[in-house]
Amino acid sequence: MSENIANKVSVHTVRLLDEIQNNATRPKDMAALQIPFDFFRALLHEVAQRCTEINDPVLDILMIKLTLYSVANPDMPDFDQKIVKQYLESDLCKEKFGGR
Secondary structure (H helix, E strand, O other): OOHHHHOOOOOOHHHHHHHHHHOOOOHHHHHHHHHHHHHHHHHHHHHHHHHHHHOOHHHHHHHHHOOOOHHHOOOOOOOOHHHHHHHHOOHHHHHHHOOO
């Protein structure tokens, strides 16, 4: 994937993992991935928690792009499109990632 495209794309990480797990062409084969996916989700949760403690604006943008902060996750009650837009349209995001 080109760096230019990667910097402009957001990935809903949890939904991606769910999609892979729930829509495999051979669901029996996916059963083997349930435990690794659960560990991966738990690890991503810990990473997100730590990132909130670090309070690094560039890291915050990356976490928002991955929807690992609840404020960026449309499935969470505290989802706030206004905050997400503010980060993704910020000068810092444009400088570091070329925009969204």
